[in-house]
Amino acid sequence: MIKEKNNATLTFEDFKTEVLKDYKIAIMSRECSLLGRKEVLTGKAKFGIFGDGKEVPQLAMAKFFKDGDFRSGYYRDQTFMMAIGELTMQQFFAGLYGHTDINEEPMSAGRQMGGHFVTHSLNDDGSWKDLTSQKNSSADISPTASQMPRMLGLAQASNIYRSIPELADKSNFSKGGNEISWGTIGNASTSEGLFFETINAAGVLQVPIVLSVWDDDYGISVHAKHQTTKESISEILKGYQRDENHNGFEIFKVQGWDYPSLIETYEKASELAREHHVPVLIHVSQLTQPQGHSSSGSHERYKDADRLQWERDFDCIRQMKLWMIAINIASPEEIEEIDLITKNEVLEAKKIAWNAFLNPIIEEQKSLVQLLEKIGPTSKNSDRILKLKTNLSTIKSPIKKEILSTARKALRLVVNENGRLELSNWITKYYDLNQPKFSNTLYSESKLNVFSVKEVLPQYEENSKEETDGRMILRDNFNVLFTKYPEVLIFGEDAGSIGDVNQGLVGLQEKFGEIRVADVGIREASIIGQGIGMALRGLRPIAEIQYLDYLLYGVQILSDDLATLQYRTVGKQKAPLIIRTRGHRLEGIWHSGSPMGMLVNALRGIHILVPRNMTKAAGFYNTLLDCDEPALVIECLNGYRLKEKTPLNYGEFKTPIGVVETIKEGADITLVSYGSTLRLVETAAKELTEVGIDCEIIDIQSLLPLDINHDIVKSIAKTNRLLIIDEDVPGGASAYILQQVIENQDGYNYLDSKPQTLTAKAHRPAYGTDGDYFSKPSIEDVFEKVYGMMNEVNPTKFPTLY
Ligand SMILES: Cc1ncc(C[n+]2csc(CCOP(=O)(O)OP(=O)(O)O)c2C)c(N)n1
Ligand SMILES: [Mg+2]
Numbered sequence: 026m027i028k029e030k031n032n033a034t035l036t037f038e039d040f041k042t043e044v045l046k047d048y049k050i051a052i053m054s055r056e057c058s059l060l061g062r063k064e065v066l067t068g069k070a071k072f073g074i075f076g077d078g079k080e081v082p083q084l085a086m087a088k089f090f091k092d093g094d095f096r097s098g099y100y101r102d103q104t105f106m107m108a109i110g111e112l113t114m115q116q117f118f119a120g121l122y123g124h125t126d127i128n129e130e131p132m133s134a135g136r137q138m139g140g141h142f143v144t145h146s147l148n149d150d151g152s153w154k155d156l157t158s159q160k161n162s163s164a165d166i167s168p169t170a171s172q173m174p175r176m177l178g179l180a181q182a183s184n185i186y187r188s189i190p191e192l193a194d195k196s197n198f199s200k201g202g203n204e205i206s207w208g209t210i211g212n213a214s215t216s217e218g219l220f221f222e223t224i225n226a227a228g229v230l231q232v233p234i235v236l237s238v239w240d241d242d243y244g245i246s247v248h249a250k251h252q253t254t255k256e257s258i259s260e261i262l263k264g265y266q267r268d269e270n271h272n273g274f275e276i277f278k279v280q281g282w283d284y285p286s287l288i289e290t291y292e293k294a295s296e297l298a299r300e301h302h303v304p305v306l307i308h309v310s311q312l313t314q315p316q317g318h319s320s321s322g323s324h325e326r327y328k329d330a331d332r333l334q335w336e337r338d339f340d341c342i343r344q345m346k347l348w349m350i351a352i353n354i355a356s357p358e359e360i361e362e363i364d365l366i367t368k369n370e371v372l373e374a375k376k377i378a379w380n381a382f383l384n385p386i387i388e389e390q391k392s393l394v395q396l397l398e399k400i401g402p403t404s405k406n407s408d409r410i411l412k413l414k415t416n417l418s419t420i421k422s423p424i425k426k427e428i429l430s431t432a433r434k435a436l437r438l439v440v441n442e443n444g445r446l447e448l449s450n451w452i453t454k455y456y457d458l459n460q461p462k463f464s465n466t467l468y469s470e471s472k473l474n475v476f477s478v479k480e481v482l483p484q485y486e487e488n489s490k491e492e493t494d495g496r497m498i499l500r501d502n503f504n505v506l507f508t509k510y511p512e513v514l515i516f517g518e519d520a521g522s523i524g525d526v527n528q529g530l531v532g533l534q535e536k537f538g539e540i541r542v543a544d545v546g547i548r549e550a551s552i553i554g555q556g557i558g559m560a561l562r563g564l565r566p567i568a569e570i571q572y573l574d575y576l577l578y579g580v581q582i583l584s585d586d587l588a589t590l591q592y593r594t595v596g597k598q599k600a601p602l603i604i605r606t607r608g609h610r611l612e613g614i615w616h617s618g619s620p621m622g623m624l625v626n627a628l629r630g631i632h633i634l635v636p637r638n639m640t641k642a643a644g645f646y647n648t649l650l651d652c653d654e655p656a657l658v659i660e661c662l663n664g665y666r667l668k669e670k671t672p673l674n675y676g677e678f679k680t681p682i683g684v685v686e687t688i689k690e691g692a693d694i695t696l697v698s699y700g701s702t703l704r705l706v707e708t709a710a711k712e713l714t715e716v717g718i719d720c721e722i723i724d725i726q727s728l729l730p731l732d733i734n735h736d737i738v739k740s741i742a743k744t745n746r747l748l749i750i751d752e753d754v755p756g757g758a759s760a761y762i763l764q765q766v767i768e769n770q771d772g773y774n775y776l777d778s779k780p781q782t783l784t785a786k787a788h789r790p791a792y793g794t795d796g797d798y799f800s801k802p803s804i805e806d807v808f809e810k811v812y813g814m815m816n817e818v819n820p821t822k823f824p825t826l827y
Pocket of ligand 1: 168213215
């Protein structure tokens, strides 16, 4: 039944050993789930979501999962992770407790709730490991079906590595494109749009995916009849089934408690995907949830007695056991012995994990208790300090919050006393030690982070004039980048054959081929997913989103997946994806968007760059390809045909990230802006000169990060006045910029006038030139706003306009 590569059948003894090994893993995993729930119910852990009832199919999947492969799955996969050797019992419990030591809790050092699985793609210095010599799991996230877009890109990377000979020396990512992207998803989560979008894209792209649907008939309490047409995902996907004339999916259906059939199915599936790059869907039906959905709530509320009995009868481990007995793999007694031994091992591992989690915190508790004992007696609040100390020392299983909050409450009580300094030092040290455990690695902390790249100015011929279309500057720059970096590829709607809607890629597909400069379907979320997955496997994808207005379809996945990636893996995975799009004012409600506030708030973890022209944009691409971080670059939609000087050093000049540029010096007021609106600000500033107002203009260039050198406040120190102008809604990105300048840069110290913002109206812009004029800030709006601020200062020199 189990064949080796050369098709030789295993001996019965070998077979038996293998089955018993599998069975033990199943029992181990089940026992972890059972004890895990108890840990939550007794208060030792906060929340638990486990893989009970899904053990057996995961053993089958693990058998065919090879080094170099990637998993993109969800919270039920603990058995799989155990079977591939990437999750120990102790680590399982460390995750449940939220252990903040990455060595104890390798999935996320306690940042993610248990059941969110990760392997480490990166060394401590942020450099890549050899991904082909390890089994890989891309980091899980909680939003249902959000593993789908990334799964697509992980698979597509195999196609790319197989097809591009120049990538042969990137052998730490692929061996000839023979890696499979293994997806897992719950039956109910297949109702999400992301699922269907990705299935269609995978069918079109013919990428090596083996996607398992763990079908337990429920999504929390909601039965399949409310979730899936015909209550069967394999049934409704039949149109995707490939045939002699058409590519498509291979679709299998198998019962989740049928161990031998599962192995046969996974063997077939893996061969099709690995060797022939055929995407495969395996509908694994008749699974159960012995303990219900999660540690919150119980399934007796929504499953009737018959269903509960059926779940007991068809529990996959029970069925595996019956099968083992039926074909003489083991006697009931032998099986019972395995059960007993394994359960004890789990119990032991749980204790070790608990002590490893608790002991360092107890040390911290002791240290504070000692300090309070020291400073308490001499305090005039000694009673209250003693009480705080006693309350803390009686906590048997303290958490950090209890320790720190006690210390902070005590500090107030010794504010005027000798003990203050020692206690405040203790608190500061505690913060310095602990805050990074919860807050670091939102951005890259490697040598390749964006701040490592220094500015390189574009070079021009002497007396060079502005005579090249912006789009051509981009095109010529991309041309150099594609030549220089074989791992760079770009894909988007209309990005291929016509070279994007604004022709910034014209002719590049002809030169670099359809794989590297590709047209894709209209499906923004999975375009982003393609990028994330490919970037996780060492490629340098540029995902093109046709217009900023349509990025909203991709914002969810950017926010939930890409933006959190480095943070949730504590820097153990990276996806240096570049998202290229174009936005700001042009025409109407959906081609004039500039929702920068929304993006700045949703995408912390991704750099957001807003170049004012195409040379600046090209410089950002050049910078980003020297770094290991993801970024969103928003080109000015109305700038492709504007003329710019022709740089000589394409591919080399670099726009620095997080650095503002003062594009006009002035004495009276600081105008801060970016993108398309900046050009209007420049014109308004010229007109203001005519009435004697001298503006300083600062181009923000990069919203995240913003002005790392605090140049804006230096300008305000000179002008004492600040106006921020953009075309987002009121209180959008302008409010963010204001917060940064006033609060972070202490800008309020230097202001002689109220700091102000000038933005678009709260609605989206109306159509036509008048629509723009009445919706977005105009030159006159800027002029009058500045004039009004100066009128307030000196009404004699600047008499009232209205
Ligand atoms: C986008 C999103 N909506 C809702 C939830 C809350 N939620 C978590 S799991 C779940 C049900 C998933 O059911 P299914 O896909 O069948 O997986 P199962 O838990 O049954 O294995 C829901 C609704 C979520 N995590 N993400
Ligand atoms: Mg389900």
